[in-house]
Amino acid sequence: xxxxxxxxxxxGIACLSCQPATGATASGHVRTVGRPERSVxxxxxxxxxxxxxxPTRPGRYTMTQRxxxxxxxxxxxxxxxxxxxxxxxxxxxxVFSLSRPSPFDLGLYRAGxxxxxxxxxPATYHVFCNIHPQMAAVILVLPTSYITEPDAAGAYxxxxxxxxxxxxxxxxxSQPVTAELNVSSGSVTVPELTLDESRFVGLPHKNxxxxxxxxxxxxxxRDRKF
Numbered sequence: 241x242x243x244x245x246x247x248x249x250x251x252g253i254a255c256l257s258c259q260p261a262t263g264a265t266a267s268g269h270v271r272t273v274g275r276p277e278r279s280v281x282x283x284x285x286x287x288x289x290x291x292x293x294x295p296t297r298p299g300r301y302t303m304t305q306r307x308x309x310x311x312x313x314x315x316x317x318x319x320x321x322x323x324x325x326x327x328x329x330x331x332x333x334x335v336f337s338l339s340r341p342s343p344f345d346l347g348l349y350r351a352g353x354x355x356x357x358x359x360x361x362p363a364t365y366h367v368f369c370n371i372h373p374q375m376a377a378v379i380l381v382l383p384t385s386y387i388t389e390p391d392a393a394g395a396y397x398x399x400x401x402x403x404x405x406x407x408x409x410x411x412x413x414s415q416p417v418t419a420e421l422n423v424s425s426g427s428v429t430v431p432e433l434t435l436d437e438s439r440f441v442g443l444p445h446k447n448x449x450x451x452x453x454x455x456x457x458x459x460x461x462r463d464r465k466f
């Protein structure tokens with residue numbers, strides 16, 4: 241069954257921090273600096289084992305096209321997961337990404353239809369619509385299933401089996417920051433992670449051909465309904 245990820249605050253995560261049989265609850269706090277007041281930006285926290293291979297549990301997730309937006313704007317999933325892109329508008333849409341190592345283009349498709357893609361390679365995929373330049377999203381494909389989202393105060397928790405881990409905080413407006421920790425049993429506190437978004441500059445993106453969007457792409461009356 242395909243799972244829909246709620247679009248609360250434009251964020252979606254794989255919700256896979258399952259309670260281990262043994263291990264600990266790692267809790268921590270993400271501090272953000274340089275973010276404008278009232279600005280809502282997705283923050284993701286994930287943990288990768290430093291010894292051995294990280295278990296991943298691929299799933300099926302959804303990034304909806306609605307009101308000329310991708311919802312959620314940010315989606316974090318384990319590698320190998322399938323993401324569907326249903327078109328819930330009454331107009332044509334497209335889904336493409338030029339991000340390496342696996343750029344893709346799902347082509348043009350009409351209202352009420354859907355296309356999907358398996359994301360096998362861990363990477364940050366910047367996703368756009370070749371028709372509507374205002375449509376932008378990020379799919380964070382991770383080599384782990386230990387993924388969570390901090391609350392409004394920046395607090396988070398991850399349930400981890402015993403071992404050594406690298407914990408990473410990620411934001412699309414900052415370089416990721418990491419901390420390492422040892423997990424045995426009980427509870428463990430992750431050192432505070434600080435994301436600095438003060439140097440972020442939003443720039444217009446190119447279309448799928450690597451060119452500027454035509455001026456007609458910004459005309460709200462140009463869309464055909466089907």
